[in-house]
Amino acid sequence: MKLGYKKIVVKVGSNVITQANGLPDESRINHLVNQLAEVKQQGIEVILVSSGAVASGRSLIKVSEKQDAVTTRQLLAAIGQVKLINTYSNFFAEHHIKCAQVLVTKEDFRDRAHYLNMKNCMQILLQNEVIPVVNENDVVSVTELMFTDNDELAGLIASMLNADALIILSNVNGIYNGDPKLATSEVIEEIKGSVTNLASFIQTGKSSFGRGGMITKTTMAQKVAKLGIAVHIANGTKDNVLTSLLNEDLVHTRFVPEKIKSGKKKWIAHSETAATGIVKLNDGAKMVLTSGKATSLLPIGIIEIQSDFLKGDIIKIIDENNQLIGLGIAEYGSDKAKERIGQKKQKALVHYDYFYSAI
Ligand SMILES: Nc1ncnc2c1ncn2[C@@H]1O[C@H](COP(=O)(O)OP(=O)(O)O)[C@@H](O)[C@H]1O
Numbered sequence: 001m002k003l004g005y006k007k008i009v010v011k012v013g014s015n016v017i018t019q020a021n022g023l024p025d026e027s028r029i030n031h032l033v034n035q036l037a038e039v040k041q042q043g044i045e046v047i048l049v050s051s052g053a054v055a056s057g058r059s060l061i062k063v064s065e066k067q068d069a070v071t072t073r074q075l076l077a078a079i080g081q082v083k084l085i086n087t088y089s090n091f092f093a094e095h096h097i098k099c100a101q102v103l104v105t106k107e108d109f110r111d112r113a114h115y116l117n118m119k120n121c122m123q124i125l126l127q128n129e130v131i132p133v134v135n136e137n138d139v140v141s142v143t144e145l146m147f148t149d150n151d152e153l154a155g156l157i158a159s160m161l162n163a164d165a166l167i168i169l170s171n172v173n174g175i176y177n178g179d180p181k182l183a184t185s186e187v188i189e190e191i192k193g194s195v196t197n198l199a200s201f202i203q204t205g206k207s208s209f210g211r212g213g214m215i216t217k218t219t220m221a222q223k224v225a226k227l228g229i230a231v232h233i234a235n236g237t238k239d240n241v242l243t244s245l246l247n248e249d250l251v252h253t254r255f256v257p258e259k260i261k262s263g264k265k266k267w268i269a270h271s272e273t274a275a276t277g278i279v280k281l282n283d284g285a286k287m288v289l290t291s292g293k294a295t296s297l298l299p300i301g302i303i304e305i306q307s308d309f310l311k312g313d314i315i316k317i318i319d320e321n322n323q324l325i326g327l328g329i330a331e332y333g334s335d336k337a338k339e340r341i342g343q344k345k346q347k348a349l350v351h352y353d354y355f356y357s358a359i
């Protein structure tokens with residue numbers, strides 16, 4: 001396959017595998033599995049992140065209108081996930097491929113030791129030629145503990161496993177430079193860096209069964225590409241989408257990857273919700289830290305410690321306007337950091353190797 005990837009994460013949106021009447025589209029799932037099997041047979045490691053549990057559950061049970069939205073989602077996902085994974089398992093079996101169900105929550109990514117346990121499990125599955133089929137554990141992930149959507153989850157999995165590419169299959173050909181329904185709109189084929197006007201193209205509406213929408217997809221894609229992983233957004237409802245994309249024979253959107261970042265930086269990049277401390281920098285320190293050069297965060301540039309932290313904690317680094325500059329691991333606690341604010345020749349609070357620039 002022309003693109004030469006060795007490890008890919010493929011994310012399938014609910015809309016791709018659900019028919020307009022809400023029933024699972026088994027022939028589409030079968031077609032996707034056939035392509036995934038072909039890709040795997042080419043020696044490419046594949047991890048599948050599949051939505052569709054809730055949509056699948058809807059086809060199996062009638063829900064009382066009196067039931068609240070959270071409980072309904074739990075009920076539908078609990079029932080639907082069984083059907084979803086069985087469908088995948090049966091289709092993969094036709095190719096003599098085993099798949100595994102991996103259900104995760106946002107909490108699983110917070111603690112580094114826990115994160116590494118999960119990474120280890122995924123690696124063992126891949127070493128044993130098993131395709132992990134990942135979804136959010138919707139039964140226990142409710143409200144503030146939820147991922148924004150499975151695109152966020154897929155970005156985390158791609159970063160955790162140091163994948164070469166993340167392929168997001170949705171029900172549009174890519175990101176359009178206008179309303180996708182208008183004939184005048186065209187697919188933006190390549191996106192480099194943080195294009196500020198991207199959000200202005202995107203309509204706030206979502207596809208009928210989707211959760212996050214295109215804006216969250218774009219934000220996640222830019223972040224993942226910054227970590228050195230190529231991100232592709234393509235139309236999963238098209239025949240042979242995956243094989244055509246990997247053979248560079250498909251119009252879609254590609255986020256150009258930057259230089260590959262270390263595994264630890266990838267984890268830090270996705271750890272904003274786990275951050276304890278908040279450290280405010282002056283503009284000079286901000287400039288140096290975001291210049292792209294290998295520089296550590298020195299106390300001389302700190303103007304305020306807004307929230308306490310311990311040695312080893314993830315801390316948020318903000319500028320004078322309270323905008324996030326980046327995230328890092330503290331080399332010492334806030335007690336010492338407070339004593340050293342604005343001082344010269346002090347040990348770095350965040351070493352460059354453990355700093356992720358969000359800008
Ligand atoms: N500029 C745009 N380009 C492409 N899609 C867009 C754009 N603006 C809004 N969208 C909408 O985003 C939807 C895809 O996002 P989402 O509903 O989250 O899909 P999924 O279920 O695949 O995760 C498309 O169906 C499309 O209607």
Ligand SMILES: N[C@@H](CCC(=O)OP(=O)(O)O)C(=O)O
Nearest residue numbers: 014051052053054149150211
């Ligand atoms: N975990 C949910 C999917 C949530 C979600 O993000 O859906 P989508 O926007 O279609 O990728 C489910 O399996 O129904």
